[in-house]
Amino acid sequence: AQSVTQLGSHVSVSEGALVLLRCNYSSSVPPYLFWYVQYPNQGLQLLLKYTSAATLVKGINGFEAEFKKSETSFHLTKPSAHMSDAAEYFCAVTRSDKIIFGKGTRLHILP
Amino acid sequence: EAQVTQNPRYLITVTGKKLTVTCSQNMNHEYMSWYRQDPGLGLRQIYYSMNVEVTDKGDVPEGYKVSRKEKRNFPLILESPSPNQTSLYFCASSLANRRQETQYFGPGTRLLVL
Numbered sequence: 520a521q522s523v524t525q526l527g528s529h530v531s532v533s534e535g536a537l538v539l540l541r542c543n544y545s546s547s548v549p550p551y552l553f554w555y556v557q558y559p560n561q562g563l564q565l566l567l568k569y570t571s572a573a574t575l576v577k578g579i580n581g582f583e584a585e586f587k588k589s590e591t592s593f594h595l596t597k598p599s600a601h602m603s604d605a606a607e608y609f610c611a612v613t614r615s616d617k618i619i620f621g622k623g624t625r626l627h628i629l630p
Numbered sequence: 631e632a633q634v635t636q637n638p639r640y641l642i643t644v645t646g647k648k649l650t651v652t653c654s655q656n657m658n659h660e661y662m663s664w665y666r667q668d669p670g671l672g673l674r675q676i677y678y679s680m681n682v683e684v685t686d687k688g689d690v691p692e693g694y695k696v697s698r699k700e701k702r703n704f705p706l707i708l709e710s711p712s713p714n715q716t717s718l719y720f721c722a723s724s725l726a727n728r729r730q731e732t733q734y735f736g737p738g739t740r741l742l743v744l
Contacts, residue, residue, distance in 0.1 A: 528670070551729045551730045553732075555733075555735075560737075560738075561737060561738070562634070562720055562722075562735030562736050562737045562738055563673075563720070563722075563733070563735040564735065565732045565733070568730070568732065570730040609672065609673065613729040613730070614729070617675060617678070617688070618675075618733060620672045620673040621672055622670060622671060622672035623672050623673075
């Protein structure tokens with residue numbers, strides 16, 4: 520069965536520092552993987568998705584993620600954090616008829 | 631503007647009083663779904679619909695009903711709300727029920743059941 524695990528329910532980084540949010544997946548078939556972001560008082564919006572093309576996927580707002588099959592990982596990174604990146608981030612994997620979300624990681628940006 | 635709208639955005643009600651949360655999308659999407667978001671549990675799917683008149687249970691359907699009479703609308707009905715249904719609810723839609731499709735989310739409805 521497909522599932523995702525996000526390591527760390529809260530992550531704090533200083534402004535300007537590297538952002539790394541971890542996601543590991545399990546899937547019995549080649550996965551489709553997503554990162555969504557939820558800003559305060561808003562719905563989720565797509566950051567980026569992996570659909571079996573390039574393993575390094577670039578998304579909006581300077582984020583990117585790398586699909587690593589050997590590690591069953593799809594970690595989200597950004598070289599330099601901004602205050603506006605403070606939000607909750609969800610990794611997700613799809614199976615035949617549903618999308619399965621991780622429990623989310625709240626990113627805090629320290630001035 | 632392409633969007634998913636939900637109403638109301640905030641709702642306080644009492645146990646047992648029937649309520650409906652509306653959801654509408656203007657993107658001609660076939661697939662629509664409802665989620666609830668609770669702290670530490672992430673998003674859990676309540677119901678989904680692959681097209682008009684086609685609905686199915688998600689992971690946490692108990693206490694909820696849905697209908698899909700028109701392509702654009704997918705209301706969520708709580709016939710007898712209970713306090714454990716206090717949550718943040720999201721409607722979402724996608725072009726089709728294909729694994730690579732992007733989900734588009736509404737702004738959320740925050741429900742408090744007293």
